[in-house]
Amino acid sequence: MSVVTTAPPSTRTCPKCAYVSDLAVDECPACGVVIQKVLHSEKLAETVVEPLRTGSPSSRLADAERLFVKQQIERLEMWTGIETANQYAVKDGMGRVVFDAAEESGSAGQLLGRLFLKSARPFTMHVSTTEGQSAYVMKRPFRFWFYEISVCDAHDRLLGTVTKQLSVVNRRYLLQPADGGETYEIFGPLFRPWTFKLNKNGVECGMISKKWSGLGKEMFTDSDHFGVEFPPQASVDLKALFLGAVFLIDFAHFEDNG
Secondary structure, eight states: OOBOTTSOGGGGBOTTTOOBOSSOBSBOTTTOOBHHHHHHHHHHHHOOOOOOOSSOHHHHHHTOSEEEEEEOOOHHHHHHOOOOOOEEEEEOTTSOEEEEEEEOOOSHHHHHIIIIIGGGOOEEEEEEOTTSOEEEEEEEOOOSSSOEEEEEETTOOEEEEEEEOOOSSSEEEEEEETTSOOOEEEEEOTTOTTEEEEEETTEEEEEEEEEOOOHHHHHHOOOOEEEEEOOTTOOHHHHHHHHHHHHHHIIIIITTOO
């Protein structure tokens, strides 16, 4: 770990885990992230730019090395405490909105699920382009423990599943493509609660991380902000599965933190 004496005061506080260091540092002593890289990524994610209005759903993922997933502020939930259907904006590495994602919310059963099952509720998440074209449908059935989400394309073709694995200490998920391709493990270390490593054959090749949304949002809503770094040469279908993993992880570990 190198000390940067000329770094700005903001680098004393880790933007990911909020650890405060005595000196300005390049890497956080607590969680190990490169601070300036996190700050740059968050700046891109927060940038207000025009949505991407061209290209098919698959082409929008084809060249993406990372995505930022930002839950939209739920004002009704903020003021009343009533759980509302989750909605997200999905941005590319340039900060452009490439997809909108919305949890189905119309039926009485879905309302009761949000009220009584909270984060354990089953849901169907519709992912669409900013023009309203259906891109993916992600379904989570009700499970007491082994949470699961299945991801289908707009033509109802199953792309694969992400399933929570039995683990006493750490958080583990298994990503299984429907075509029989290689599986990936998603591993959340015990002492890094906002970090989930993407492993293939035991080698880390990507990451899903939750970024702090700000004190007001964390206190009064379930508004979360995630980044996902895709494995190199990941296919479009695999990237859609990792996007589904973000939604499942949000519900399983962060939905009830408001």
